[in-house]
Amino acid sequence: MKKYYITTPIYYPSANFHIGHCYTTIIADAIARYKRMTGYDVFFQTGTDEHGEKIEKKAKEQNVTPKEYVDKIIADAKDLWASLNISYDYFIRTTDENHEKAVQKIFKKLYDKGDIYKGEYKGLYCIPCESFWTESQAIDGKCPDCGRELKEVSEEAYFFRLSKYQDKLIQFYDEHPDFILPLSRKNEMLNNFIKPGLEDLCVSRTSFKWGIPVDFDPNHVVYVWVDALSNYITSLGYPDENSELFKKYWPADLHLVGKEIVRFHTIIWPCMLMALDLPLPKQVFGHGWLKIDGGKISKSLGNYKDPREYIKDYGVDAVRYYALREVPFGNDGNFSEEALISRTNSDLANTLGNLVNRTISMSHKYFKGLTSNPKLNEEIDNKLIESVLALKDIVETKMNELKVNEALDEIMEVLRSCNKYIDETTPWTLAKDEAKKDRLATILYNLLESIRHCAILLSPFIPTTSKSILDELNTKKTSYASISNFGELEENLTLNEPKILFNRIENK
Ligand code: MSP
Secondary structure (H helix, E strand, O other), X not given: OOEEEEEEEEEOOOOOOOHXXXXXXXXHHHHHHHHHHOOOEEEEEEEEOXXXXXXXXXXXHOOOOHHHHHHHHHHHHHHHHHHOOOOOOEEEEOOOHHHXXXXXXXXXXXXXXXXXEEEEEEEEEEOOOOEEEOOOOOEOOEOOOOOOEOEEEEEEEEEEOOHHHHHHHHHHHHHOOOOEEOHHHHHHHHHXXXXXXXXXXXXXXXXXXXXXXXXXXXXXXXXHHHHHHOHHHHOOOOOOOOOHHHHHHOOOOEEEEEHHHXXXXXXXXXXXXXXOOOOOOOOEEEEOOEEEOOEOOOOOOOOOOOHHHXXXXXXXXXXXXXXXXXXXXXXXXXXXXXXXXXXXXXXXXXXXXXXXXXXXXHHHHHHOOEOOOOOOXXXXXXXXXXXXXXXXXXXXXXXXXXXXXXXXXHXXXXXXHHHHHHHHHOHHHHOOOHHHHHHHHHHHHHHXXXXXXXHHHHOOOOHHHHHHHHHHHOOOOOOOHHHOOOOOOOOOOEOOOOOOOOOOOOOO
């Protein structure tokens, strides 16, 4: 069986998670579910990045230890992921003992090899981003990523020889044109960071304590990004290269990350891996940001709700669908409750819900809910069947290109054409004529079978709804393999009563 290792970034538990964090995680979940459905042995990992100065400060403000501070947020995050049906296989915390030990070994390994050396760091540091900047990179003395104040730091520190790997990194980019997607982000990395020259990276701090101590020099804690990036291998058992998980799943197939952290994943991480003599991940995809009113989703601005409120009001699949469908993957997009409502109404209530409800209701009304397929197909039916049969491959192509929103739109397009098919074949007219009974049964069968195909294809995206639909159909044909043909839906099946899948939401 082919393996597929997909990761989300590990999130800073500095505050409870918002819809932006959900966005990355829902997309990763849909991809993981899709790969599982299509026969891959998937390892889907998420987690939390718990060390660093920012967390230490927050905990101090609340008079608790950093561990107490993060434990509360992580319990809440796990509850959020459960309420969003996130099917992760492993949740890593950088405070896990095995991770901490593994990071110490990684650091020592690089030190012994001469790729980490001791020196002095003088420069600027952005605490919220946990990133170092030079005078020339800072914009008006502020962080070029988030625009916040930078702090001047000067301390004894260890450095990683990033510069040593510059040429090898460029060569790797050349040989692996799909390593960074979208392509624009690759060019940004090359032109803005690599070609101007990579400087050695400061990889330890002495001015605060909340981090993994360098075991051979415990005044120092490991730089949080070295700690964090290592999560992708420590979870698999590295540095034990004989660990079953490591042997099976490394290298990662996809690191899904937000655009502002592409730089860490496509420069620092590959160079660390080269220094460790390990294979590099196959792909890093940098997605855009969800904004609110065109700006940052921000705790201090208080411009967002707990995502569970949306789940409570509109249902988990409305939130998942919105995150997956609304924004072309890779671009920035705006989040608004109005757009969530309108997306739910148009696609989930009017197109999907309405189709399922109409079809199953008619089957009950005209055939007591019993299926049969007399196969009295005409041109209009053949056209529909053709488009349903083509859908599986179309979705596969889109998913392989990580065009998740387009994959969903293709499925919606078929559902829309099913609704049109009802309007054009007018089953209610046929029902008046006893001689047209077989034609009517054929049409309903074609609709039910199309719904079955779409419900299976929708299962990675909106799993709860997909299951409800398949339950209504009462079918045993729920596997991915069963949608290679049209006509697998059993005959003489008694359909269950239709339920309302999505209520139309009136604007607030
Ligand atoms: N801890 C680091 C990642 C380490 S990975 C080895 C970090 N954490 S974060 O919590 O600040 O961000 C984690 C991810 O959430 C990033 O990919 C970021 O882009 C994503 N998002 C945070 N806010 C977001 C939006 N508003 N919209 C989309 N994604 C957002 O960086």
